[in-house]
Amino acid sequence: KNEVEQSPQNLTAQEGEFITINCSYSVGISALHWLQQHPGGGIVSLFMLSSGKKKHGRLIATINIQEKHSSLHITASHPRDSAVYICAVKPPNTDKLIFGTGTRLQVFP
């Protein structure tokens, strides 16, 4: 079993829909990251969370440390949101990140 599990693996949505991507992890962490990888391959860091909730534009990320679970929400989805979204956790005492396998999102007009 992977230490970081994401669901769903693939997600298709119509433009304007509210989208949720989930991440569960089984290790202790200092922080959790949500990353976005576009078809060209480049990766953008969306959020780094240690607790609570963060919001940036149409993106919202939440984390529940007790339940070892995080969600990434996209409100009013748009075709340009189509990408692979990756959850990664940073355990204590290491700089290395543990990555989930990603969620491939396609938003159709």
Next chain:
Amino acid sequence: GAVVSQHPSWVICKSGTSVKIECRSLDFQATTMFWYRQFPKQSLMLMATSNEGSKATYEQGVEKDKFLINHASLTLSTLTVTSAHPEDSSFYICSARVGRDWYYGYTFGSGTRLTVV
């Protein structure tokens, strides 16, 4: 925000030749750089961690003589794929820790797609 510039974006080389990939931190000092490899539709696989001025630490199974990492300055880290073979074809991406501690976050390069023919 902190930016890592990675070059080249793509490269095609002949089998047996060497290829160098550069990652430069543009507006911050990258004391630690991570090098990843990614196969199609798979997640990132950490190859090695490099700290400025010291030897890189390679992950198990990664050949250090094949994948040479140099981090000679706080703004430049390089990955050289030596004597490349078709099985080295992959997407390589670097990531830097922004600042001296983890809570500053990480930033990623745009990646290099290597094709060995």
